[in-house]
Amino acid sequence: MATAQDILSASILAEIDKYIAKYPAGRKQSAVMPALTLVQDHNGGWLTTQLMDAIADYLDMPPIAVYEVASFYSMYELKPVGKYKVCVCTNVSCMLCGSDEIVAHLEKRLGIKLGGTTSDNKFTLKEVECLAACGNAPMFQIGRDYHENLTPEKVDQILDGLE
Amino acid sequence: MVKITINGNTYEAQAGQMLIDVADAAGIEIPRFCYHKKLSVSANCRMCLVDVEKAPKPLPACATPVMDGMVVQTRSEKAQQAQKAVMEFLLINHPLDCPICDQGGECELQDVAMGYGQDSSRFKELKRIVPDKNLGPLISTEMTRCIHCTRCVRFGTEVAGIREMGATGRGENTRIGTYIERAVESELSGNMIDVCPVGALTSKAFRFHGRAWEMQQYPSIAPHDGLGSNIYMHVRRNKVLRVVPRENEAINEVWLSDRDRFSYEALESSERLLHPMIKRNGKWQETNWETALNYAIEGLKNIIATYNADAMGALASPAATLEELYLLQKLVRGLDCSNIDHRLHQIDFSDQNDAPLYPYLGQRIEELEKSDAVLLIGTNLRKEQPLLNHRLRKAALKNTGMINEEISANIMLINPVDYEFNLPIAEKIIAAPSKIVSELASVAKALISLTGKNISDEITDLLADVSTNSIHEAMAKLLNEGEYKTILVGRLASTHPEFSKIRALAAWIGKITEAKLGYLAEAGNSVGASLTGVLPHQGIAGHKVENEGKNAFEMLTKEHALKAYLLLGIEAEIDSYAGSNALSVLEEAKFVVCLNSYKTKQMQQYANVILPISLYPETSGTYVNCEGVWQTSHGVIPPPENVRPAWKVLRILGNLFDLDEFNYDSSQEIQDDIHKKTVNVSLPNNLQDWKMPESINIAISNEGSRELEKIIEMPMYAIDSMVRRATSLQNTQDITQAASLYVSSRQLKDINITSSDGTSLDTQMPIMGDERVPDGCILYYAAQKDGFFSIWNESFKFCSSSYHVE
Ligand code: SF4
Ligand code: FES
Ligand code: FES
Numbered sequence: 001m002a003t004a005q006d007i008l009s010a011s012i013l014a015e016i017d018k019y020i021a022k023y024p025a026g027r028k029q030s031a032v033m034p035a036l037t038l039v040q041d042h043n044g045g046w047l048t049t050q051l052m053d054a055i056a057d058y059l060d061m062p063p064i065a066v067y068e069v070a071s072f073y074s075m076y077e078l079k080p081v082g083k084y085k086v087c088v089c090t091n092v093s094c095m096l097c098g099s100d101e102i103v104a105h106l107e108k109r110l111g112i113k114l115g116g117t118t119s120d121n122k123f124t125l126k127e128v129e130c131l132a133a134c135g136n137a138p139m140f141q142i143g144r145d146y147h148e149n150l151t152p153e154k155v156d157q158i159l160d161g162l163e
Numbered sequence: 164m165v166k167i168t169i170n171g172n173t174y175e176a177q178a179g180q181m182l183i184d185v186a187d188a189a190g191i192e193i194p195r196f197c198y199h200k201k202l203s204v205s206a207n208c209r210m211c212l213v214d215v216e217k218a219p220k221p222l223p224a225c226a227t228p229v230m231d232g233m234v235v236q237t238r239s240e241k242a243q244q245a246q247k248a249v250m251e252f253l254l255i256n257h258p259l260d261c262p263i264c265d266q267g268g269e270c271e272l273q274d275v276a277m278g279y280g281q282d283s284s285r286f287k288e289l290k291r292i293v294p295d296k297n298l299g300p301l302i303s304t305e306m307t308r309c310i311h312c313t314r315c316v317r318f319g320t321e322v323a324g325i326r327e328m329g330a331t332g333r334g335e336n337t338r339i340g341t342y343i344e345r346a347v348e349s350e351l352s353g354n355m356i357d358v359c360p361v362g363a364l365t366s367k368a369f370r371f372h373g374r375a376w377e378m379q380q381y382p383s384i385a386p387h388d389g390l391g392s393n394i395y396m397h398v399r400r401n402k403v404l405r406v407v408p409r410e411n412e413a414i415n416e417v418w419l420s421d422r423d424r425f426s427y428e429a430l431e432s433s434e435r436l437l438h439p440m441i442k443r444n445g446k447w448q449e450t451n452w453e454t455a456l457n458y459a460i461e462g463l464k465n466i467i468a469t470y471n472a473d474a475m476g477a478l479a480s481p482a483a484t485l486e487e488l489y490l491l492q493k494l495v496r497g498l499d500c501s502n503i504d505h506r507l508h509q510i511d512f513s514d515q516n517d518a519p520l521y522p523y524l525g526q527r528i529e530e531l532e533k534s535d536a537v538l539l540i541g542t543n544l545r546k547e548q549p550l551l552n553h554r555l556r557k558a559a560l561k562n563t564g565m566i567n568e569e570i571s572a573n574i575m576l577i578n579p580v581d582y583e584f585n586l587p588i589a590e591k592i593i594a595a596p597s598k599i600v601s602e603l604a605s606v607a608k609a610l611i612s613l614t615g616k617n618i619s620d621e622i623t624d625l626l627a628d629v630s631t632n633s634i635h636e637a638m639a640k641l642l643n644e645g646e647y648k649t650i651l652v653g654r655l656a657s658t659h660p661e662f663s664k665i666r667a668l669a670a671w672i673g674k675i676t677e678a679k680l681g682y683l684a685e686a687g688n689s690v691g692a693s694l695t696g697v698l699p700h701q702g703i704a705g706h707k708v709e710n711e712g713k714n715a716f717e718m719l720t721k722e723h724a725l726k727a728y729l730l731l732g733i734e735a736e737i738d739s740y741a742g743s744n745a746l747s748v749l750e751e752a753k754f755v756v757c758l759n760s761y762k763t764k765q766m767q768q769y770a771n772v773i774l775p776i777s778l779y780p781e782t783s784g785t786y787v788n789c790e791g792v793w794q795t796s797h798g799v800i801p802p803p804e805n806v807r808p809a810w811k812v813l814r815i816l817g818n819l820f821d822l823d824e825f826n827y828d829s830s831q832e833i834q835d836d837i838h839k840k841t842v843n844v845s846l847p848n849n850l851q852d853w854k855m856p857e858s859i860n861i862a863i864s865n866e867g868s869r870e871l872e873k874i875i876e877m878p879m880y881a882i883d884s885m886v887r888r889a890t891s892l893q894n895t896q897d898i899t900q901a902a903s904l905y906v907s908s909r910q911l912k913d914i915n916i917t918s919s920d921g922t923s924l925d926t927q928m929p930i931m932g933d934e935r936v937p938d939g940c941i942l943y944y945a946a947q948k949d950g951f952f953s954i955w956n957e958s959f960k961f962c963s964s965s966y967h968v969e
């Protein structure tokens with residue numbers, strides 16, 4: 001099996017080391033989430049099995065334990081995604097405040113269903129659970145930014161602003 | 164100690180104990196799915212919610228430590244409501260396909276739903292469907308039924324030590340299974356069937372064969388390793404439908420190895436011998452017992468009359484019952500013959516008169532867990548003795564599966580192959596067989612220099628030329644530092660051409676470090692066979708015999724070949740390390756009587772009479788395990804057709820030979836007799852029982868030699884006739900890999916097998932590179948049915964001379 005060093009660049013490994021150092025010795029696996037995030041960002045927003053195996057190797061974890069984490073959290077992607085990932089919350093507060101309408105609008109405008117990616121690979125639409133912004137529901141997240149109190153017009157504005 | 168009240172009654176408990184354990188001990192029922200007493204607490208199913216006074220919400224009993232004065236209600240309105248609600252949630256995504264589910268009738272989900280659920284479902288939406296996984300030849304999956312209790316996952320991590328299953332996704336999308344399809348390789352994988360509370364993981368061999376309520380459950384003992392695991396056989400209309408573990412903390416805890424669980428399939432093998440058979444004028448014919456027995460007696464009497472009793476020899480399977488083994492030696496010795504043995508895998512017998520009476524583990528099985536420094540010599544322990552390996556795993560890892568898992572014992576290895584272990588190895592030496600003795604000598608030497616202890620000057624002299632390196636010193640240090648030390652000698656040591664030296668060295672190391680020295684009894688009755696005197700040099704209870712007979716290896720080699728053989732429960736040509744020589748020796752013998760449950764092509768080539776005998780579920784009998792414990796089981800099904808328990812056959816043979824004291828009416832009577840004769844036997848002292856070697860060879864470098872050293876391993880699912888015919892086990896990777904020859908990866912390109920006369924040899928087996936094999940060695944697997952005889956006694960050479968150790 002290829003080792004982490006074969007697959008991951010030295011600079012990424014150095015970044016991961018910084019996180020490992022935050023935890024007590026012998027608890028390397030505590031760094032699995034930041035490691036997944038780093039590696040995913042470097043790979044165009046998604047994780048391959050090979051990359052996850054490399055992380056497992058580097059953190060001394062069974063590969064399945066890395067898959068468990070990567071498949072549990074919605075911020076990790078196991079398939080390629082578009083340039084912008086639109087994560088729409090449809091949990092209770094957002095639903096009560098009209099997330100259905102936002103989803104319908106997004107689906108129409110982008111011509112894709114939840115979970116889909118536009119053919120130009122620009123947008124991926126993803127349904128997520130509560131992102132803890134219920135106070136300003138409905139909301140979605142693109143990249144690291146939250147967009148709150150959404151209306152169809154506001155959605156258009158936001159999407160128009162993305163090249 | 165604290166006092167708590169459950170349902171109005173007061174109970175004493177240890178502070179910190181979980182509520183569910185206290186309730187279990189008191190016999191108070193609390194429903195549960197994820198809790199398992201041998202696994203870590205995960206508290207994810209919430210079925211065990213109980214009502215605790217002053218707690219605002221119901222609490223999970225499996226994860227709530229008791230506190231003094233706690234007042235608990237398990238059946239209050241609040242508790243019942245919580246239980247009902249959880250049950251309803253759990254059933255939302257469960258298919259409720261009980262009528263076609265193998266678990267039906269013995270399903271924890273069914274039982275708990277009956278006891279704690281509602282009578283009708285309010286759920287009208289669509290249920291999820293989960294694709295099944297291919298978990299190999301032993302386990303069937305129906306993952307839609309999974310309730311995500313994660314017991315199987317925790318079993319995989321904490322017990323099997325291979326984390327192949329996991330829970331991916333979350334919520335409704337959670338999936339249990341191997342993320343990447345991969346056969347479940349653990350030798351304990353069948354236990355997942357038991358831990359799964361629902362019908363998600365079931366036995367492939369048992370699938371659709373029966374219902375829980377149609378079967379009767381009988382206790383029995385499994386004979387396929389030195390443990391004597393306690394089992395239940397589930398029987399319907401005289402057919403064993405499956406085998407499950409019977410709890411015995413001292414032996415197998417709640418677990419069972421796959422070998423013991425699935426071997427029952429061989430009861431129905433098409434090779435089963437159902438009627439006595441004799442060979443007349445070169446033709447085999449089925450016959451009745453009377454004819455066959457008389458034919459056998461006549462043949463043997465002829466040999467004795469023409470030559471003498473010592474022209475005959477008997478070999479027995481160490482998996483036979485104590486009673487059978489005893490009667491066999493009584494018969495043979497009664498005829499004044501002393502050629503009898505059961506040590507089919509041994510080659511070095513030079514210290515047999517000084518060796519321990521039987522291969523004693525040196526301690527109780529349970530005690531292994533106390534070890535903090537362990538030296539394993541020549542063993543693929545996981546595959547040889549899966550549950551002993553589990554005890555060591557428990558010793559090696561504290562808090563398995565928990566975040567504060569830590570290494571608590573230093574396990575060290577000296578092995579000819581770098582076998583995979585599922586526990587942390589502190590130090591290891593992987594060396595060609597010819598170097599094992601000198602490696603061990605180096606550890607002994609390192610210990611002597613470290614501790615300054617001198618066991619005897621003779622030993623110091625023997626070790627004079629031995630050198631040590633940092634690994635030997637590290638091993639010596641760890642062994643010396645340990646509080647409770649264990650040394651275990653396994654199959655690859657006991658089959659070693661210098662076993663007697665390994666024994667002596669292991670004992671020296673044991674003496675210096677005050678360790679417990681143990682041998683790994685290969686089969687269910689390796690101990691029993693030695694105890695009852697199925698040995699050429701001693702009779703029952705170690706009584707010395709006047710003229711020592713031939714040992715198992717001699718009996719099957721050309722120079723010592725005998726005229727007649729009596730074989731009990733073995734296929735000598737694959738069960739003996741004499742291999743293909745055994746076959747030709749037997750073929751040349753004048754008269755061969757086989758007592759066996761199967762008939763094979765080879766057997767029909769060499770035998771004159773084949774007498775059909777019972778397999779272990781079909782006869783009563785006793786097994787003495789590696790710690791010297793006697794366990795008796797009763798037959799659970801009658802033998803088929805004309806098959807008879809071997810003890811009865813041997814008894815009649817004794818009668819027909821007019822031998823004294825052969826009138827036993829039951830196996831119990833035989834057992835009583837053995838008991839009387841062995842009652843004064845004490846446990847062997849492994850540290851004392853060895854012979855001073857004449858010399859200790861310092862490893863001769865085989866660099867430049869063109870001959871490959873052979874390492875012969877018994878595949879775990881080929882160790883006896885029964886296991887070899889258990890069809891599911893034969894499809895596991897452990898057996899499929901046995902069909903190849905393995906050499907060190909970097910030497911692969913240089914190797915071309917030539918036989919001893921230099922001609923190129925077609926092994927009809929692929930040769931593979933294997934990083935586990937040391938340079939200059941070839942690993943192959945014994946007990947292969949075909950394509951094997953051709954290579955057994957050949958020597959292997961390199962074709963080019965480019966072989967250099969780097
Ligand atoms: S397969 Fe069985 S044991 Fe494993 S999580 Fe599902 S229900 Fe539990
Ligand atoms: S429900 Fe949408 S942010 Fe909480
Ligand atoms: S048994 Fe307690 S939460 Fe599952």
